[in-house]
Amino acid sequence: MLETPLASLHRELGGKMVPFAGYLMPVxxxxxxxxxxxxxxxxxxxxxxxxxxxAELVGEGAAAALERLTPADIQILKPGRQKYGLLTTESGGILDDFMVANLGEGRLFLVVNASRKQVDLPAIEAVLPAGVRLNRLEDRALLAFQGPQAVPLLATLAPGVAALPFxxxxxxxxxxxxxxxxxxGYTGEDGVEISVPAERAEALAKALLALPGAVPAGLGARDSLRLEAGLCLYGNDIDETTSPVEAALVWTxxxxxxxxxxxxxxxxxxxxLDNGPRRLRIGLLPEGRQPARAHTAIALAGETVGEVTSxxxxxxxxxPCAMGYVARPHAADGTALELMVRxxxxxxxxxxxxxxxxxxAR
Incomplete structure (x- = not known):
């Protein structure tokens, strides 16, 4: 298993380490x-x-090159701005979701999922024209500092962060x-993501955790936060079989x-888009206190009409809350369904x- 530059700090803080996407991470x-x-x-x-x-895409025409793999409009992205997008397959599935930022001077900064980076980055390299190159940034760590107090606290160390728009x-x-x-970020809250040289990551993390009230958080909280925020997890809620229309991500x-x-x-x-998809991603609120996990069957009058994905x-x-896919006739808000739990x-x-x-932040 691989480890991040913060592995020693996680253990020092009492983190419970578990395998995730090829890494040992604190849950x-x-x-x-x-x-x-x-x-x-x-x-x-x-x-x-x-x-x-x-990774970085560098060179004149980098945005147009990236558009060979995504339906997002990358060329209108202004310097200093970032957007969420999808990489799609020839069959209309989702290869991955990603973030892309325009750093100016022909440089795009990319963040892709851990479980897909060995797929995404070669796919991007394969479509690059002469003069555009992909630089893997394997010597950098990435920290997410999230919550309503994250930016005010961080501004005591870096005043410029308060001026950043969403x-x-x-x-x-x-x-x-x-x-x-x-x-x-991917919690539904205000906050920042910070790309930092790997050798400085622990010093940065300690500086952030020294701020009043700041706490470390692991994969478990990250998952419950993103699900409450209705955000997709690649491999659960979207994958190569899922289209952007089915996933309710047409806005990308x-x-x-x-x-x-x-x-x-x-x-x-x-x-x-013209005729409607066969199925749609929906949110689900189960009655009672028992959660319905991924792969739980969704039924109506005894007939399976879909499946929970998160x-x-x-x-x-x-x-409890959940997301999943159901046949389109059963996707309207308020529709009564049944989750087959145990x-x-x-x-x-x-x-x-x-x-x-x-x-x-708005």
């Missing part, structure tokens, strides 16, 4: 997942996301350490791209996501 610390989740919602929590893949990106110094900061497809239909899988996407107990909701039918209803409102 929780002694305070527990519930406390870490609620601390993120109320204050500030630090997550290690260094297992993610970081999805803004800037090169800054934090406690004397040069970093790349984006005002983004640029208007210009919908006119040109020149991205991988455009035929399937266009057909599903499910947990939502600490902020004080109840052989019993658990009542649930289709619900709009996010389950907990996003609180990004």
């Amino acid at each position: 929780q610390y002694p305070a527990g997942i519930l406390a870490e989740h609620l601390a993120t919602r109320a204050g500030a929590a630090l997550f290690d996301v260094s297992h993610m893949g970081q 999805m803004g990106v800037a090169r800054l110094e934090i406690a004397g350490i040069p970093v790349l900061v984006s005002r983004s 497809i640029g208007k210009r791209r919908r006119m040109a239909w020149d991205f991988p899988g455009a035929g399937r996407v266009r057909e599903e 499910g947990t107990f939502g600490p902020s909701l004080n109840g 052989g019993k039918a658990l009542p649930a209803r289709v619900a709009a996501t996010p389950f907990v409102p996003h609180r990004y």
Whole structure:
């Protein structure tokens, strides 16, 4: 198993290490997942996301080159701005979801999923024209500092961070350490993600955890936070069999791209937009306290109509929540369904996501 540059610090802090995407990562610390989740919602929590893949595309025409693999409009992305997008397959599935930032001067900064970086980066390299190159940034760590107090606290060390808008990106110094900061994250809360040289990552993490009220948080809280926020996890809620239309991610497809239909899988996407997909991603609120986990069958009148892809107990909701896919006729908000948990039918209803409102900086 691989380890991130913060592995020693995780153990020092009492992190419970588990395998995830080929890495040993902390699933929780002694305070527990519930406390870490609620601390993120109320204050500030630090997550290690260094297992993610970081890279730069460099050269004139980098944005146009990347558009060969994504329906996102990369060419309209202004310097200092970042966006979320999908890499798609020729059959209309989702190869991965990713973040891309325009650093100016023909440089794009990419963050891809840990479980997919060995697929994504070669796929990107394969479509690059002469003059554009992909630089893997394997010597960098990535930290997510999330919660309503994250930016105010961080601004005591780096005042410039407070001026960053949502999805803004800037090169800054934090406690004397040069970093790349984006005002983004995957918790539904305000916060930042910080790309830092690997050899300075532990010093940066300690500086952030020394801020008043800041706590470390692991994979468990990150998962419950993103699910309450209605955000997809690659490999659970989206994969190569899922289309952007089925996944309710049509908003990631640029208007210009919908006119040109020149991205991988455009035929399937266009057909599903015109005629409707066979299934749709939905939110689910089960009755009672018992969560329905991934692969739980979704039924109606005894007939299976879909499957749960992510499910947990939502600490902020004080109840269970889930996402999954159902046949399109059963996807309307409020639809009564049943979740087959341990052989019993658990009542649930289709619900709009996010389950907990996003609180990004606006």
